[in-house]
Amino acid sequence: MKKxxxxxxxxxxxNGCRACEMICSAFxxxxxxxxxxxxxxxxxxxxxPIKDIYxxxxxxxxxxxxxxxxxxxxxxxxEYDECAFCRASCPSRDLFTDPDSxxxxxxxxxxxxxxxxxxxxxxxxxxxxLTYEEREEEGEEAKKKPDEMEVGLQSLVKxxxxxxxxxxxxxxxxxxx
Amino acid sequence: xxxxxxGYNLEIDLSRGNIERVAxxxxxxxxxxxxxxxxxxxxxDRVGPEVDPFSEDNLLIFSAGLLQxxxxxxxxxxxxxxxxxxxxxxSHSLFGGFFGPEMKHAGYxxxxxxxxxxxxxYLYIHNDVVEIRDASHLAGKGTMDTAEIxxxxxxxxKVQIAAIGLAGENRVYMAAIEHYNSSASRGxxxxxxxxxxxxxxxxxxxxxxxxxxEELHKLCMDKYTEIYDKRVKYAGDVLTHENNETFHTNSFxxxxxxxxxxxxxxPEMTAEWGKVTEDHLLRHSACYNCPLxxxxxxxxxxxxxxxxxxxxxxxxxxxxxxxxxxNYDMIAVTQEYGLDGFSTPQVLAFACELxxxxxxxxxxxxxxxxxxxERFFYLVEKIVRREGVGDAxxxxxxxxxxxxxxxxxxxxxxxxxxxxQLPLKLGxxxxxFFLMYATGEKMCITQIEGAFPQDPIRDIEKRKAxxxxxxxxxxxxxxxxxxxxxxxxPSIEASVNIADWNETGHYVDDSIGMCAYVSSFRGQFGxxxxxxxxxxxxxISLASGIDIDTDKLWEAATRSRTLIRxxxxxxxxxxxxxxxxxxxxKYRDAAVEKQLLDEYYKFKGWTEDAIPTKExxxxxxxxxVAEDLINRGILTDNAxxxxxxxxx
Ligand code: SF4
Ligand code: SF4
Ligand code: SF4
Numbered sequence: 079m080k081k082x083x084x085x086x087x088x089x090x091x092x093n094g095c096r097a098c099e100m101i102c103s104a105f106x107x108x109x110x111x112x113x114x115x116x117x118x119x120x121x122x123x124x125x126x127p128i129k130d131i132y133x134x135x136x137x138x139x140x141x142x143x144x145x146x147x148x149x150x151x152x153x154x155x156x157e158y159d160e161c162a163f164c165r166a167s168c169p170s171r172d173l174f175t176d177p178d179s180x181x182x183x184x185x186x187x188x189x190x191x192x193x194x195x196x197x198x199x200x201x202x203x204x205x206x207x208l209t210y211e212e213r214e215e216e217g218e219e220a221k222k223k224p225d226e227m228e229v230g231l232q233s234l235v236k237x238x239x240x241x242x243x244x245x246x247x248x249x250x251x252x253x254x255x
Numbered sequence: 256x257x258x259x260x261x262g263y264n265l266e267i268d269l270s271r272g273n274i275e276r277v278a279x280x281x282x283x284x285x286x287x288x289x290x291x292x293x294x295x296x297x298x299x300d301r302v303g304p305e306v307d308p309f310s311e312d313n314l315l316i317f318s319a320g321l322l323q324x325x326x327x328x329x330x331x332x333x334x335x336x337x338x339x340x341x342x343x344x345x346s347h348s349l350f351g352g353f354f355g356p357e358m359k360h361a362g363y364x365x366x367x368x369x370x371x372x373x374x375x376x377y378l379y380i381h382n383d384v385v386e387i388r389d390a391s392h393l394a395g396k397g398t399m400d401t402a403e404i405x406x407x408x409x410x411x412x413k414v415q416i417a418a419i420g421l422a423g424e425n426r427v428y429m430a431a432i433e434h435y436n437s438s439a440s441r442g443x444x445x446x447x448x449x450x451x452x453x454x455x456x457x458x459x460x461x462x463x464x465x466x467x468x469e470e471l472h473k474l475c476m477d478k479y480t481e482i483y484d485k486r487v488k489y490a491g492d493v494l495t496h497e498n499n500e501t502f503h504t505n506s507f508x509x510x511x512x513x514x515x516x517x518x519x520x521x522p523e524m525t526a527e528w529g530k531v532t533e534d535h536l537l538r539h540s541a542c543y544n545c546p547l548x549x550x551x552x553x554x555x556x557x558x559x560x561x562x563x564x565x566x567x568x569x570x571x572x573x574x575x576x577x578x579x580x581x582n583y584d585m586i587a588v589t590q591e592y593g594l595d596g597f598s599t600p601q602v603l604a605f606a607c608e609l610x611x612x613x614x615x616x617x618x619x620x621x622x623x624x625x626x627x628x629e630r631f632f633y634l635v636e637k638i639v640r641r642e643g644v645g646d647a648x649x650x651x652x653x654x655x656x657x658x659x660x661x662x663x664x665x666x667x668x669x670x671x672x673x674x675x676q677l678p679l680k681l682g683x684x685x686x687x688f689f690l691m692y693a694t695g696e697k698m699c700i701t702q703i704e705g706a707f708p709q710d711p712i713r714d715i716e717k718r719k720a721x722x723x724x725x726x727x728x729x730x731x732x733x734x735x736x737x738x739x740x741x742x743x744x745p746s747i748e749a750s751v752n753i754a755d756w757n758e759t760g761h762y763v764d765d766s767i768g769m770c771a772y773v774s775s776f777r778g779q780f781g782x783x784x785x786x787x788x789x790x791x792x793x794x795i796s797l798a799s800g801i802d803i804d805t806d807k808l809w810e811a812a813t814r815s816r817t818l819i820r821x822x823x824x825x826x827x828x829x830x831x832x833x834x835x836x837x838x839x840x841k842y843r844d845a846a847v848e849k850q851l852l853d854e855y856y857k858f859k860g861w862t863e864d865a866i867p868t869k870e871x872x873x874x875x876x877x878x879x880v881a882e883d884l885i886n887r888g889i890l891t892d893n894a895x896x897x898x899x900x901x902x903x
Contacts, residue, residue: 113464
């Protein structure tokens, strides 16, 4: 059996306060709390107040290629954009990409340094739009997930080849020294 | 390194199409904090009294408050500052939502707009990319329409937009700048229109540095919890969650600020009006990083979704003697046109009275409907297009009355400094409120009142208990509050202090970008407030690194306030202009009013003619202001004022 950790999202309850973005980006900043930049948050609220659309989405990790699952959904008379509910950091949009490093952002359920009992975005969402859920599922406990940097590098290696990436890194280092 | 602020302003010249990123002086942040404070300094330095509000040299400044974009909860107010053609004076308004933090993440503390674009444009900002772009396709478009079109064509759902509607484009003096659930009014929208600027679209992804991140974070999270836990009693806009409208329908006047209807509200109406809201409510929404949700978004068939804030829920209904349904339908239309929900209803009710009195006739208003509600819709169309008599009405009650003439002046009884006021009709003169109405320069009482309770708690034991834990109040106010006999006025000395404390709180909030609903506005209803002069210095220091305590904070706010007074003095404002609306109170007392003003000016360090003295200016480090006022003959070197005809 493996434990699956998820965040359930109730879009009817979200009020667009963006406290989730604030706390997530602050907690994961280096040094901790040094900045709260929503663009670096691993949860984003895609909202359009005029259309009454409020969709909190937490980052699911990097996807290599643009998927072909684009679709427009109309729910309760409201039209949701293509990709509205997708959690991937993907080359076809700028969501969940660190604006400084260009690396993909991925939610770690706040288990990073120090691990939190409850995801912070859930804790600070007073509107109860976010609920934390753990469930048991058939299957092996997942291997330790690669960290963000590894995920990012893997994708660069895939796109440009290991040699190119190494060269670039060496060049960067030289410039810095 | 600069903390809490970016250290850069964006300077845009719309006449020449010039764009510059300009480093700012950190010393100004220490002196004026930011937001309205630093904007006032720029207006003093760069827009002289000879500059006509409709001239290229007038500036329109969007300022993020000092704490915007930091983790400090509810610090999301953007200040808009300029000179208004309606009053001829300094004009200022605030809006919440998400615009200011986005602008700061884009790397700018202010957007300073000068000049006029020859054709309608919008400003696009994405971090270092700043472009003045054609907006001819947006001409005449509604404010929410504009936001939606821009979002779509920019293919960016996270871009934040502030826009004017047809009212602003046609320089209607009641025009507002709309940003979803928030708007800036009081004379800033028509200047944006005059500059040919339809909208600003901003997107920012940069970090904002914090001086003491860990400590600030802890303080903020505790405050966040506190605000949320105490939300019902102590913070936020009660109107959006409250269906019982007894207070507003009974206390404020109906029509053209004419009549109080103390028996209007019946208990069953709470459910009836509540249902109107419930049937059309989409949801309550919040501003950036605030634990409250003061804004209601409402949808009406055939209309665009709109957001109501505060008392604008009732202003149209009460001005037209109508109901909530009418009010909602009216906001749906006026928000798209970008009209302010406080001043516009006054102008409409004023026009209806002129028609009833035969001053406006069928010649001025062809096919004028019989029903007041229909008349309001009719008049709005004329005003936003400046069509026929709508052209005069678009200049607000004061100026319209004089343009229309023929006795219309007598119907202008609810303006101060040429600006529409909340519709009140009360009995006895209220001392602190007299001072605030007469001397305020934020033009709307809601932007001036707030710290000191409006009434004493009757039960003295309860009052004592309240004073016990009253952290927001300096000691002297505790004494005055305890001594305050119900149904009497506070002493002259107390009134002077109360008026000063009330407005100073707003000058603090409006520089740091704090929402007044969790701070300066909320103490008057007798509750605790989340932010005040005694705890804000910690937030400011930890975020910005500016070494500040309560005294210094009070002084910084006084400095901005005094500078704004001097700005207006330079434009002719004098004691003679400092009057409350004509029949706000039934029982007036000329001798007491004179004494109140004399004492207030003395307390403020102003001359008898309402101009800051050389000594006061020097004390606040505003010697350059004194020098200018002396050079212009507004002040004399020995602190006396030459007798001069006022001209505001
Ligand atoms: S904290 Fe909750 S209510 Fe606020 S934006 Fe995030 S999901 Fe929505
Ligand atoms: S669980 Fe933690 S890391 Fe994931 S989105 Fe929420 S705050 Fe961010
Ligand atoms: S208290 Fe209300 S108006 Fe103020 S910031 Fe919060 S949600 Fe916005």
